[in-house]
Amino acid sequence: MISQLIEKIQKTKAPVCVGLDPMLSYIPEHITKKALNDHGETLEGAAEAVWQFNKEIIDHTYDLIPAVKPQIAMYEQFGIEGLSVYKRTVDYCRQKGLIVIGDVKRGDIGSTSAAYATGHLGHVQVGSRALSGLGADFMTVNPYFGTDGVKPFVDVCNQEDKGLFVLVKTSNPSSGEFQDKLIDGRPLYELVAEKVVEWGNASMDGDYSNVGAVVGATYPEMSRILRKLMPKTYFLVPGYGAQGGTAEDLKPCFNQDGLGAIVNSSRGIIAAYKQEKYAAFGAEHFGEASRQAVADMVADINRVL
């Protein structure tokens, strides 16, 4: 699966993914108004607004990018109706040829992780049929349970040619509270990184492993060390743009070959029309604002590579 992602990154010359993390506050009024008029002030109405918003952004950006990363929390907040739109978004993106990274950060004991892996990436056996649940290409995984909590995800990846990004160093301000704590003189995130390499060794797919890592853009000095520790691990890099990470901060996430990282931007793309820079598009043309924001992001990142 990682080789497919790399191929798409090379084809689009865009090591970026668009975070489809729709808050109602990002959605232009004309869309929300219509959805709530049609469906009432209900979860169904909110979910319909999210879907119309997503579709417009996908339609305006899919040819520029290799991948999208829907954040499932933004759908879960609207209950089953929201989750149905998560699934609809995943399916639509895949139809458009995009790689879908389900940003779900699941993780549990072995048998439970196996169920998550099945639901998000694999197939569940029902009678004589093997059925797909949520059907993403990659998912993000939380490593707190250790090897037996992560291994079932790796197993499903190996069976189904799918991929993971395991949390190593996250982009948020408190990430250091546990992740940076020193163990025998080295931060916890380095230990996690070594485990990610170990977990991914039997999942090579070309030059990189299907088991990747989440490494926040907001800590470039740590990215440099992690890049060396995990030479064959692809990085999913959140934190660019709205969270404060700059293109220069991203550089250490990449290898000499210009590969090794895919940078996510959510708010900076999907709510671009709300920025002064793109205000001229107007809320009615928010999809075009997002398209321009993608083009600008790609240029910004390629400038430093």
Next chain:
Amino acid sequence: MISQLIEKIQKTKAPVCVGLDPMLSYIPEHITKKALNDHGETLEGAAEAVWQFNKEIIDHTYDLIPAVKPQIAMYEQFGIEGLSVYKRTVDYCRQKGLIVIGDVKRGDIGSTSAAYATGHLGHVQVGSRALSGLGADFMTVNPYFGTDGVKPFVDVCNQEDKGLFVLVKTSNPSSGEFQDKLIDGRPLYELVAEKVVEWGNASMDGDYSNVGAVVGATYPEMSRILRKLMPKTYFLVPGYGAQGGTAEDLKPCFNQDGLGAIVNSSRGIIAAYKQEKYAAFGAEHFGEASRQAVADMVADINRVL
């Protein structure tokens, strides 16, 4: 919320919760057969089997127990159809007067955690209405992101009188890989425990905080230390029974007042009819086998308290 849970524990004299973690392999053939006959070998058919299985177990145990803990992964594996049955199970249990602990182990950066908290415990604003998504009473939370990733869950608990159980020391064999690593001579899980106390200080509800902890039954010597470190923190204790924890192992999780912990059993209850001990009930009467297994578990735990 924790005071409501304690009240129900005292009323039922049962510091236990039933883990509603339905694998298809646990469900008696007569249920699966009917569901797949009616709905085909589809996700809908599988979900219907899960629902019928859950309902029978709830109907046979709800008067003996204070709470249930559905593991959402077991529903996610069946996609949206499975998640709809998760929601239906949560609603049904609450109608039956049970406290529902959504075992979802979510955790992310702040704004994302806020969306998860809203979806699982809170209300999302849609136009002029505040709507409930998945509607549990408690949820489990992963602390890897640190304070700013956990705080939004605590905020929703404080606003809505709900509760959390934050992962501290999990019950699985590899849990020590990161959780036991020494930081300045003390294991990571103790640092997490201290943070849980800090996060819960402003969420007191009677003698205990609405911010609880997950502490596995399989490591009793660690439970003893954690009980002292977190005197006002309720423990959700997985690992009893099928995972190897005994009643004696659980004792250190409780305070002198006989409170302080609620012990979960999943497979040991819901698949009781498959054990030799309860085989006489037969697969047709699996609900009665589960009822007997609950009674036996309660007696076993009360014996050591």
